[in-house]
Amino acid sequence: MHLRTLGAAALTAALVLLPTAAHAGGSDSPTPYTVTAEGVTLPAGTTFEANGHLNYRVTALDGTGPRTFNVHQSVPHNGVWPRAAYVGKDYYPWADHPTFAAAFPDGHCVTWVQISGFNEHFGEGGQAPVCTDPIAPVDPVEPVDPVEPVDPIEPVDPIEPVDPVDPVEPVDPIEPVDPVDPVEPVDPVEPVDPVDPIDPIEPVDPIEPVDPIEPVDPVNPVEPANPATPVDPDPTPIADLLATDPPFTSEVLAAPHAQLASTGFATRTLLVLGAVALVGGTTLVILSRMRGDDTDV
16 A cells, blocks of 8 residues: 555656646746646646546645645546546536545645646645635624532332232124025016107197276166155044944945955055065165175176
C-alpha cells in the first residue's frame, strides 16, 4: 500500500517537472483554466484526458492545515477512485474527493492547482488563494436548568396469587345421529298449455254531448184569491118562516126525511161552505205547483 502511494507521488512529481508540448507558458504564467473555491473549469474545447492527473493544495480559511489531493484518471481504473469518472469532462469539483469534506468541514482555501497537459500552475504566478465564505458562528446554546429529581415511586404490594381453577370435567361425547332417509324425487310438473290470446276490444264510439237544457222561465206567483165573504145566516127563525110561508112549511113536511137537509136555510149554508172549500182547494193546488216549479228551476 505504501509502495503504491510512493509511486503515485513520484509520478506526480515527475509529471510536474516534465515540460509539455501543448502549452508553452511557464508555471508562473496566467492559467488558461479557471479556478474557483468550488472547482476548476478547463478552457473551451478541452477535457480531462485518459491517464491524466489533477493535483491541488487546500488549507483552512485561516491558512492552517494544508493538504494536497491527487486525482488520477487511470484507464483501466481497476476499481480505484475516481474510476475514470472525469475523462472527457471539463469540470471537476474539489469536494468530490472522498476525504475532502472531512478535512475541511468549516470552509477552505485553494492555494495551488496543477493539471496534466498544462505548464501553467495556479498559485505560482502570484494568484491569490480562492476561499469559500466563512461559516457564520453559531450562537452558543443557553444552558438548560437542571430537572428536579422525581420522587421515587413507592413499591406496589405484590399481587396475591389466584387460586387455581378446578379442571372442568370432560363432556360425554354426543351420540351420532341416525342418517336421514333420502327424499324421494318429486315428479316434474306437466307444462300448462298456453292461453289463447284474447281479441282486442273494439273501441266504443264516444257519446255525443247532449245539448244543455234551456232554463225554464219562472212562473209568476198567482195572487191569492180574496176569501169569500161569509154569508150571514138568515136571522129569521125557522119557526117564523114556517108560520109566514105556508107553502114552504107544507113542502118541508111533505118531503122525505132524507131530503130535509137540501132545502131552505140548510141548502144555502151548504152551498156557501162548498164554494169556500172549492176556492181554498184551488188556491192550495196553484201554490203547490208554483213551489214545485221553483224547486225544479
